[in-house]
Amino acid sequence: MEIRNCNVAVIGGCGFLGSHLVNHLIDDRGCKVFVLDNLTTGQKKNLHKDAIFEWCDISTDEEELVRLFKKYDIQYVFNYAAEPYIPECFERPKYFFMSNAVGTLNVLNAIQKTGVEKMLQVSSAEIYGDADGKIDENAKIEAHSTYGVSKISADMLVQVRWREAKVPAIALRQFNCFSGDTDVLTPNGIKKIGELGVGDKVYTLNSKTMIPEEDEVVDTQYKEEEQVYEVRHRSLDYIITGDHRLFLKSHQRNNFHFYTLKELMGKRNQYSFPRHKPVEGGDDNLDEKRLKLLAWYITEGYLALPYETRICQRNEKYRYEIEGLVKSFKGTCTKTIQYLALSDKEVAGWMKENAGTGAANKKIPEFVFGLSLRLRIIFQEELMKGDGDKRGGRYSTVSRELAEGFVRLLLLNGEFPNLYVERNRSEFILGRRVNPLKRIFRVSFGRGTTICLKTKHHIRRIEKKMSVYDITAKNNHIIWAGRNGKFNWIGQCVGEHETHEYVIPAIISQLSNGNKIKLGNNSERDFQYARDAVKNAVELLEKGKCGEVYNMGSEDCIKIYDLAEMIGKLMGYNTIEIEVDPSRIRPWEIWHLQSDNTKLYSVIGKKMPTPLMEALIKTIKYFEENGRKWDF
Numbered sequence: 001m002e003i004r005n006c007n008v009a010v011i012g013g014c015g016f017l018g019s020h021l022v023n024h025l026i027d028d029r030g031c032k033v034f035v036l037d038n039l040t041t042g043q044k045k046n047l048h049k050d051a052i053f054e055w056c057d058i059s060t061d062e063e064e065l066v067r068l069f070k071k072y073d074i075q076y077v078f079n080y081a082a083e084p085y086i087p088e089c090f091e092r093p094k095y096f097f098m099s100n101a102v103g104t105l106n107v108l109n110a111i112q113k114t115g116v117e118k119m120l121q122v123s124s125a126e127i128y129g130d131a132d133g134k135i136d137e138n139a140k141i142e143a144h145s146t147y148g149v150s151k152i153s154a155d156m157l158v159q160v161r162w163r164e165a166k167v168p169a170i171a172l173r174q175f176n177c178f179s180g181d182t183d184v185l186t187p188n189g190i191k192k193i194g195e196l197g198v199g200d201k202v203y204t205l206n207s208k209t210m211i212p213e214e215d216e217v218v219d220t221q222y223k224e225e226e227q228v229y230e231v232r233h234r235s236l237d238y239i240i241t242g243d244h245r246l247f248l249k250s251h252q253r254n255n256f257h258f259y260t261l262k263e264l265m266g267k268r269n270q271y272s273f274p275r276h277k278p279v280e281g282g283d284d285n286l287d288e289k290r291l292k293l294l295a296w297y298i299t300e301g302y303l304a305l306p307y308e309t310r311i312c313q314r315n316e317k318y319r320y321e322i323e324g325l326v327k328s329f330k331g332t333c334t335k336t337i338q339y340l341a342l343s344d345k346e347v348a349g350w351m352k353e354n355a356g357t358g359a360a361n362k363k364i365p366e367f368v369f370g371l372s373l374r375l376r377i378i379f380q381e382e383l384m385k386g387d388g389d390k391r392g393g394r395y396s397t398v399s400r401e402l403a404e405g406f407v408r409l410l411l412l413n414g415e416f417p418n419l420y421v422e423r424n425r426s427e428f429i430l431g432r433r434v435n436p437l438k439r440i441f442r443v444s445f446g447r448g449t450t451i452c453l454k455t456k457h458h459i460r461r462i463e464k465k466m467s468v469y470d471i472t473a474k475n476n477h478i479i480w481a482g483r484n485g486k487f488n489w490i491g492q493c494v495g496e497h498e499t500h501e502y503v504i505p506a507i508i509s510q511l512s513n514g515n516k517i518k519l520g521n522n523s524e525r526d527f528q529y530a531r532d533a534v535k536n537a538v539e540l541l542e543k544g545k546c547g548e549v550y551n552m553g554s555e556d557c558i559k560i561y562d563l564a565e566m567i568g569k570l571m572g573y574n575t576i577e578i579e580v581d582p583s584r585i586r587p588w589e590i591w592h593l594q595s596d597n598t599k600l601y602s603v604i605g606k607k608m609p610t611p612l613m614e615a616l617i618k619t620i621k622y623f624e625e626n627g628r629k630w631d632f
Contacts, residue, residue, distance in 0.1 A: 299386025
């Protein structure tokens with residue numbers, strides 16, 4: 001068999017390794033690739049332009065997998081989906097097991113039901129625990145984390161299901177691969193502060209007009225602080241430095257002023273954060289009925305063949321309104337108990353192009369943000385009729401992109417939005433059953449809200465050395481940002497720096513801001529260039545035996561601190577200073593991992609891996625050319 005010019009599903013194809021595989025299958029092998037991802041760790045911007053995306057959570061959606069495999073006539077499946085950041089599994093063991101083990105079982109069941117020819121399950125070298133020398137497939141299995149246990153389970157499922165029912169799958173035990181928590185609202189969604197680079201756009205407040213503006217980041221700084229402060233209550237959540245400036249109004253004064261946090265410490269005063277005004281201006285010529293129908297489609301609609309836009313609604317008041325909208329178009333109007341439908345090719349195509357399809361993929365079109373205030377408020381009100389609560393202060397959706405777009409819309413309309421994510425809380429949302437493990441995004445807001453800060457009760461000093469980030473905008477010095485979904489106007493934004501979960505990107509990111517870095521223990525790891533890894537993976541699925549497991553790495557290993565020194569020299573430092581980061585320390589460390597590829601090479605032939613130095617140079621070049629940030 002040869003995997004060329006065929007239909008391939010890549011589960012987890014928006015992630016780090018998965019996106020590399022998608023590129024290889026499309027560019028080098030002419031395949032039609034369908035990416036299934038729940039976007040927990042992956043990002044849609046990593047998608048190849050020719051890939052077809054479907055939102056799917058394999059830990060719970062076995063029947064959805066079956067539907068998609070049948071719909072796209074899938075021949076081969078690569079499962080790269082996983083929760084990868086091992087320190088998180090110490091606090092969330094069940095979630096990791098559901099994603100990595102139960103998810104694999106669901107995929108195996110789906111390929112059995114649909115006749116998929118073969119599947120590659122990507123496992124991990126973590127299952128071996130600590131070992132001496134090179135590790136082959138017969139080495140002792142001794143997981144040191146829940147992540148490792150979940151991957152052992154996935155491996156065993158591949159082997160057992162082949163012997164039980166001839167489910168055609170192979171397990172690949174992947175060694176390390178690499179390539180080239182303050183949130184900030186941007187025109188492209190909500191970003192981590194550490195992801196922002198010079199030239200990126202953010203929302204800032206003009207302190208004279210009190211109107212939000214799109215502004216440009218002109219500087220970013222990364223530094224270590226011995227002492228930081230937590231500012232928190234029900235509507236606030238920041239970790240900032242003592243010299244951070246807040247734009248506040250004292251209850252003893254009439255005007256807003258900038259105060260450093262140190263100035264506020266020890267005072268018993270109460271302060272208010274600014275309330276912004278809505279953004280005026282914009283296009284006022286769009287047809288209101290088309291705009292309203294768009295909002296109903298986003299919240300309650302879907303497309304059916306041929307060219308039919310259906311809006312599900314049982315509320316008689318809203319059904320009457322929707323019927324009037326539908327009848328204002330040239331197409332045919334159809335009514336059932338469940339929905340109202342418009343058969344119109346132009347309208348259906350316009351809806352699909354601008355707002356997407358599928359509840360988890362819906363979005364607010366970019367042109368909406370450029371409309372007049374009058375039309376934006378009409379659009380907001382229609383969205384709330386569909387997926388808002390009865391009190392009118394909360395909006396719910398399963399689409400992250402839609403939720404972040406709604407936050408942006410509310411900000412421009414003069415509201416004060418916050419964004420919360422719920423998982424496994426309720427099986428119902430607005431009367432409709434949803435999968436209990438899917439994420440539900442809740443946007444709460446209120447225009448008349450005044451956020452008060454009581455220095456005695458809401459500020460806490462943290463005696464802990466911490467990495468912080470600072471961004472500076474071009475025109476204004478007050479940025480819309482926050483943590484844990486709680487947003488507000490703060491001064492030039494300094495927030496806790498979230499280091500990258502993959503060690504090589506973490507090293508490069510930190511060294512781009514100086515020669516001092518924070519790492520975990522000085523363990524030894526086997527690093528393989530991602531492009532080598534995905535090419536070998538495809539060839540293994542072509543030639544490997546079902547029910548078998550194979551190791552894959554570079555067969556060399558290097559200590560993490562030596563790796564950091566090597567990267568430091570490539571980035572122009574003679575020496576670097578390394579400090580231990582407690583968040584990267586494992587309760588049960590794995591000190592040595594090194595692959596033995598003998599079994600793999602017996603199947604696909606001996607391969608010459610990309611040398612580590614060459615691969616690091618390519619990775620650093622990618623980081624610099626990508627605006628000194630990572631897209632995974």
